[in-house]
Amino acid sequence: MSCFPNKTLKKLYQVEFPTREDWETNSLTWKNGSLLWYTDGSKMGPNVGCGIHGVRPRLSYKLNMGRHSSIFQAEVYAIITCADLNLKRGYVDKHIYINSDSQAALHALASVTQTSWIVENCVNILNTLGESNTVVLRWVPGHSDIEDNESADELAKTAARETFIGPEPFIGIACSLAKLTLLNESTHLSPEVWLLNKSLVHSKALISAYSAKHCREALSLDTNGIRMLTRALTGHYGLNKHMSNIGQRENKECRFCHTEDETPVHLLTQCCPLMGVRSSVLRRHMPQLEDIKSVGARKVRFSLLSALALHCN
Incomplete structure (x- = not known):
């Protein structure tokens, strides 16, 4: 051919x-x-x-x-x-x-x-x-x-x-038909597979159904940004809970409030000492999970970076 x-x-x-x-x-x-x-x-x-x-x-x-x-x-x-x-x-x-x-x-x-x-x-x-x-x-x-x-x-x-x-x-x-079929698969069938999967509890808490807008936004990040965002959304961020799970740290509590496990979900929605950071980035002191799902990749990543920068200072 x-x-x-x-x-x-x-x-x-x-x-x-x-x-x-x-x-x-x-x-x-x-x-x-x-x-x-x-x-x-x-x-x-x-x-x-x-x-x-x-x-x-x-x-x-x-x-x-x-x-x-x-x-x-x-x-x-x-x-x-x-x-x-x-x-x-x-x-x-x-x-x-x-x-x-x-x-x-x-x-x-x-x-x-x-x-x-x-x-x-x-x-x-x-x-x-x-x-x-x-x-x-x-x-x-x-x-x-x-x-x-x-x-x-x-x-x-x-x-x-x-x-x-x-x-x-x-x-x-036809190439156009192949592209249309792949688009239909990604926009219609993949959300069904996502919802039927009984695992991925942390990821489902932060990721809503497929969004072309959020995909474009995530892919516009540099390599390091995409890596950090993926780790945050899947729970594999270098926070105390994950590091404790893989045997790298003994303490899994939040380094800011010392009351709950330190996870991306906790830092983005619940940690009281970080209310000021969340307010400046997400416009809410205590946002709900649905609020996090709608703000997009850049703000999620920036919120976590701001929180960790606060800890370093």
């Missing part, structure tokens, strides 16, 4: 972007005796389909592409299939017009750089067709009552409604 991006300098086909007005006023010209095709892709529910409508020759083709294909892939694959139909018919010295309402697909095919396998495949098959014919890709405005384009659209919709037959995925997974 090719490593992307790739470059193809030789293009044996043309890509045109006429205006909507050109189509509405019938200003476009077609070579006499030319072959005229319309292609489209559509998504209906979870499934994607592509359709090809031939004006000259009279031919219709549709295909269900399963639930893992993207609209962009369907649009490009429709052009691939259309070009392949022309190759199999053995056309030579013909003017072949392939009309698509996907500007994204046409711009990708017009570009020198290809960033996906399906686009590179389409460029190659169009170049093969262009070796013996004049091939023109044209943008056609979608949903503009252009009869032949509406026919291609209906074929694509019909294909998307049909049952997919064969193993999935039909073609490679």
